[in-house]
Amino acid sequence: xxxxxxxxxxxxxxxxxxxxxxxxxxxxxxxxxxxxxxxxxxxxxxxxxxxxxxxxxxxxxxxxxxxxxxxxxxxxxxxxxxxxxxxxxxxxxxxxxxxxxxxxxxxxxxxxxxxxxxxxxxxxxxxxxxxxxxxxxxxxxxxxxxxxxxxxxxxxxxxxxxxxxxxxxxxxxxxxxxxxxxxxxxxxxxxxxxxxxxxxxxxxxxxxxxxxxxxxxxxxxxxxxxxxxxxxxxxxxxxxxxxxxxxxxxxxxxxxxxxxxxxxxxxxxxxxxxxxxxxxxxxxxxxxxxxxxxxxxxxxxxxxxxxxxxxxxxxxxxxxxxxxxxxxxxxxxxxxxxx
Numbered sequence: 618x619x620x621x622x623x624x625x626x627x628x629x630x631x632x633x634x635x636x637x638x639x640x641x642x643x644x645x646x647x648x649x650x651x652x653x654x655x656x657x658x659x660x661x662x663x664x665x666x667x668x669x670x671x672x673x674x675x676x677x678x679x680x681x682x683x684x685x686x687x688x689x690x691x692x693x694x695x696x697x698x699x700x701x702x703x704x705x706x707x708x709x710x711x712x713x714x715x716x717x718x719x720x721x722x723x724x725x726x727x728x729x730x731x732x733x734x735x736x737x738x739x740x741x742x743x744x745x746x747x748x749x750x751x752x753x754x755x756x757x758x759x760x761x762x763x764x765x766x767x768x769x770x771x772x773x774x775x776x777x778x779x780x781x782x783x784x785x786x787x788x789x790x791x792x793x794x795x796x797x798x799x800x801x802x803x804x805x806x807x808x809x810x811x812x813x814x815x816x817x818x819x820x821x822x823x824x825x826x827x828x829x830x831x832x833x834x835x836x837x838x839x840x841x842x843x844x845x846x847x848x849x850x851x852x853x854x855x856x857x858x859x860x861x862x863x864x865x866x867x868x869x870x871x872x873x874x875x876x877x878x879x880x881x882x883x884x885x886x887x888x889x890x891x892x893x894x895x896x897x898x899x900x901x902x903x904x905x906x907x908x909x910x911x912x913x914x915x916x917x918x919x920x921x922x923x924x925x926x927x928x929x930x931x932x933x934x935x936x937x938x939x940x941x942x943x944x945x946x947x948x949x950x951x952x953x954x955x956x
Contacts, residue, residue: 625649630659735761737778740892742871742913747774750785754869757889758812779810779889781866784825795820798837798848799830808865821845821865829855871913880905880928884946891917898947902930 629646632638638646649655735755737743743755748768755761759778767773772787775794784791786804793800795811795818805825811818820829822840829837829846840846840857845865847856867874868886875883881903884895890913897903905928911920921932924946935943 731765752783754781781808801828818848823862874910877906894941895944
């Protein structure tokens, strides 16, 4: 392509990226873009133009010094600057060179932030190994979110649901954003329960140490191994209790060992595990205590049978093809209600 055609191409290309071409000029550019070399040059031009807005604005600078740097850059790179190039291409080239100079002074991260979302349906569980090596087990009905910056500029994630974290030790804090608070650790193992549709969040520490903060970074407290913190929405009535920590991570192995747990708490876990609705009917049914080991791989019917054998209750299962199946648990001295 001769100099005249080349100059015409740059004129039309510059006009295109600035939205200043007439319809006939765009048609003429389309013909020139049939050449592979022109197509490649135009893509580079568009890419440069799209990134110009990311170049930091200078509030104070020396115009003479800037032009001196541009001239030095031109000489170093041995770029031939044609006098016949149009004003648009010239402006674009000069801005591109300024961008290179400014970028050497103020590096700009062109990588757009993107979020990774891991969602686990009800009735299932999942495991995730994060970029920093942290191992996360996700319980049923849980959503985990983190940025593509994770492990590079931060170790921040968001949790809606229940997850057990085995955090790889690193000088950068590992932070888990819950519904109304934040867990901050360097390297430890802990379980967190924080569903958006529930009023209270729980954090149970297995080993190490964790700090509980508000969402604006204010420290609330720290907890030790085998301690569980209950975090209400108002953050004013926070409670710390000693618990059996293994109860809060045994589910990662597909089983839960209950030790005199309230039946209402047991069924809350089972509803997510098996994606069923469990109704407790009658006064005192919810406060019955249950002990036993439930293995997720076993049929749900076996669990129902265990309730009837170990507790003074009757259970009736209703299949619901249009929605969740329903299990009704009532004390044996109460008549069962058909669903």
